[in-house]
Amino acid sequence: MQYVEYLLIVISLLAIINLWTKVGKLEGRIKGMQDTIDRLTRQTGLPENPINDELRKLIQKGEDVKAVKKARETLGLSLLEGKQYIDKLKSENR
Incomplete structure (x- = not known):
């Protein structure tokens, strides 16, 4: 057994x-x-995804957590994917 x-x-x-x-x-x-x-x-x-403008505004205000949450809700991303998406937008703005 x-x-x-x-x-x-x-x-x-x-x-x-x-x-x-x-x-x-x-x-x-x-x-x-x-x-x-x-x-x-x-x-x-x-044209890029229209949500990106709203996400960039949140990033500029220093509201990264809200931006990640909005990206997750709108795009159907996981937490990690949402964070990576926002990080990518942040790096493009530099």
């Missing part, structure tokens, strides 16, 4: 490692696609 339990634990660990690896690869692909979209947007002259 112990061997079955150990086998299940090992299989579970291997499945978790496999999923972790796949999620990491997907995140990398998504980041690459986002970079491509950003470049195409700049090259074609498409």
Whole structure:
């Protein structure tokens, strides 16, 4: 009976490692696609997301937390993604 339990634990660990690896690869692909979209947007002259103006105003007022919250609500981002989005806007304004 112990061997079955150990086998299940090992299989579970291997499945978790496999999923972790796949999620990491997907995140990398998504980041690459986002970079491509950003470049195409700049090259074609498409207007940026209208929410960015409001977010920049919040950033200029020093209300980064509100900006992150607004970005999350509007764009459907996670907390980390919202923070990264605001950081990117801040770095573009410098």
